[in-house]
Amino acid sequence: MTSDSSNRLLAVIAILVIAAGVAVAHYRQPVPPRAADAAGFQQLVGGLGFGPSVELSTCPVQFDPRLETTCNARTGPIPAGGLLCPGCGRFLFSFSSRSATHLTGPSATRNVLAP
Amino acid sequence: MSSLLSIARTGSAAILLSPLRSSVTVMAVIAVLVPYLVGIGLVEGLRQESRIAIGAGTPAEKELLPDLYVAANQFGRRVPIPLELAEPIRKFDGVTRVIPRIVGRITLGKENVEAVLVGMPREELQRRGSSIQRLTRLIDGQLPRSQHGEAPQLVIGSGLARKLDNLQVGTVIPPIFRSGGGEKTPRITGIFQSEISPWQSQMILTTFESAAEIFDQRGLATDLLVFCRQGQPEAIRSRILQSLTGSSTKAAASHQPSVTSRTDLESLLPAGLGHREGVFNLLFVIAFAIGILVILVTSGFGRPERRREIGILKATGWQTDEILIRSLVESLLLGLVSAAVAILVALAWLKWFNGFWIAGIFLAGVETQPAIAVPYVLAAQPAGLAVLVACLLVTTGSAYSTWRTAVTPPAEAMR
Numbered sequence: 001m002t003s004d005s006s007n008r009l010l011a012v013i014a015i016l017v018i019a020a021g022v023a024v025a026h027y028r029q030p031v032p033p034r035a036a037d038a039a040g041f042q043q044l045v046g047g048l049g050f051g052p053s054v055e056l057s058t059c060p061v062q063f064d065p066r067l068e069t070t071c072n073a074r075t076g077p078i079p080a081g082g083l084l085c086p087g088c089g090r091f092l093f094s095f096s097s098r099s100a101t102h103l104t105g106p107s108a109t110r111n112v113l114a115p
Numbered sequence: 116m117s118s119l120l121s122i123a124r125t126g127s128a129a130i131l132l133s134p135l136r137s138s139v140t141v142m143a144v145i146a147v148l149v150p151y152l153v154g155i156g157l158v159e160g161l162r163q164e165s166r167i168a169i170g171a172g173t174p175a176e177k178e179l180l181p182d183l184y185v186a187a188n189q190f191g192r193r194v195p196i197p198l199e200l201a202e203p204i205r206k207f208d209g210v211t212r213v214i215p216r217i218v219g220r221i222t223l224g225k226e227n228v229e230a231v232l233v234g235m236p237r238e239e240l241q242r243r244g245s246s247i248q249r250l251t252r253l254i255d256g257q258l259p260r261s262q263h264g265e266a267p268q269l270v271i272g273s274g275l276a277r278k279l280d281n282l283q284v285g286t287v288i289p290p291i292f293r294s295g296g297g298e299k300t301p302r303i304t305g306i307f308q309s310e311i312s313p314w315q316s317q318m319i320l321t322t323f324e325s326a327a328e329i330f331d332q333r334g335l336a337t338d339l340l341v342f343c344r345q346g347q348p349e350a351i352r353s354r355i356l357q358s359l360t361g362s363s364t365k366a367a368a369s370h371q372p373s374v375t376s377r378t379d380l381e382s383l384l385p386a387g388l389g390h391r392e393g394v395f396n397l398l399f400v401i402a403f404a405i406g407i408l409v410i411l412v413t414s415g416f417g418r419p420e421r422r423r424e425i426g427i428l429k430a431t432g433w434q435t436d437e438i439l440i441r442s443l444v445e446s447l448l449l450g451l452v453s454a455a456v457a458i459l460v461a462l463a464w465l466k467w468f469n470g471f472w473i474a475g476i477f478l479a480g481v482e483t484q485p486a487i488a489v490p491y492v493l494a495a496q497p498a499g500l501a502v503l504v505a506c507l508l509v510t511t512g513s514a515y516s517t518w519r520t521a522v523t524p525p526a527e528a529m530r
């Protein structure tokens with residue numbers, strides 16, 4: 001194998017690595033105009049949408065935990081009961097039932113006071 | 116040192132000596148890395164959108180988003196909150212505004228297309244619309260203005276518009292409700308721009324009055340949006356919980372209030388991502404483990420040639436450690452190429468192909484060809500991890516077979 005081919009290969013590798021590095025450097029933050037538009041939209045609807053679902057049929061908690069405190073299919077103490085929800089299991093990430101144990105900071109208090 | 120560099124340089128030549136093996140190895144690593152990078156890119160993008168949705172990082176004095184969301188519970192489940200509960204909250208010291216909101220699930224059309232109906236008070240929509248610079252960047256058309264008793268005016272999401280036979284602004288759609296006030300024909304006054312937010316996709320925005328008529332629920336709201344003066348939300352939250360729980364009014368007595376603050380939501384975000392890190396990363400640890408086995412198998416491509424090549428090197432005086440260094444450089448270069456190509460392919464998939472097919476797998480309600488601009492962020496951490504994993508995969512996969520051949524007598528290796 002000639003030295004020329006080897007040099008060309010090294011150059012191609014260097015170009016690919018630099019291109020990947022530039023891509024990461026450029027797309028590591030959301031585009032500012034888009035962020036401003038998203039903020040405008042949220043302002044219109046009063047802050048809605050928070051999870052990995054865009055509709056309410058699968059699991060409202062995964063659309064926005066402000067709308068529901070727990071997944072409707074959650075079976076509480078049954079082992080792996082959370083997986084019974086057809087929605088929760090497939091998401092990239094999910095919000096489990098909102099309880100005081102998940103909260104931190106000054107808000108780590110119970111949402112509902114005992115009567 | 117120079118001899119070491121010379122040996123290292125032969126590593127790049129070794130890639131070209133067995134092109135089939137090199138390309139199969141690169142393909143195998145790319146196949147493992149691309150879904151990982153795309154998935155993490157989507158999660159990071161969604162995380163940024165979620166932060167915007169809860170107003171994280173925006174100055175409190177701007178009053179863009181509510182500080183508290185007040186809802187009602189009965190039997191431990193969420194129920195609509197009576198509008199009359201807004202009045203006592205409005206009187207609390209430190210509360211600047213209380214806005215009722217309706218959020219509900221409806222289905223549209225013959226195919227029962229899922230939609231999220233959001234109702235905000237008419238005056239509030241107009242006030243907010245006028246405060247937003249360049250509203251046309253958000254909506255193609257106008258904000259709804261329908262009053263009580265009038266035909267509902269709707270702004271619909273881009274995904275919904277496409278699913279319902281490419282609805283246009285001005286279109287009248289068949290009645291979607293049959294309330295006590297009789298049938299009314301809703302009119303589309305606007306369509307959300309596809310790139311503003313993923314959650315607009317299936318959303319219908321209308322006035323509070325029209326939403327109440329559509330659901331035939333008067334005097335009720337899904338939640339109350341409470342705006343507070345700076346530094347007051349926690350105190351007001353406690354006051355709402357204490358005063359409404361012990362209230363003597365009929366409405367308050369039968370409902371237990373639930374208050375969600377921005378801090379609660381901010382603390383939920385890392386919890387959700389932590390769950391992802393547990394499940395999603397576990398899946399890819401398994402994928403990476405399988406990847407090592409795949410590379411071990413693919414190392415078999417061009418193996419006789421590789422054995423002869425190592426045998427010749429040994430016969431011409433190369434030591435085992437020199438052959439291993441040569442193989443290591445070859446593996447690292449292949450790993451670098453694989454990771455770089457995987458990052459570029461992941462970016463192309465998310466940016467130019469808008470997460471075609473894969474966004475629908477990871478995000479519920481998103482079609483194969485998404486009607487939204489899929490949110491993504493290519494963070495440096497997963498990209499660095501991809502480079503590390505790629506180099507580790509290729510090195511681990513090929514080191515053993517190289518070492519086995521390198522310790523074999525040259526005559527046997529060349530046979």
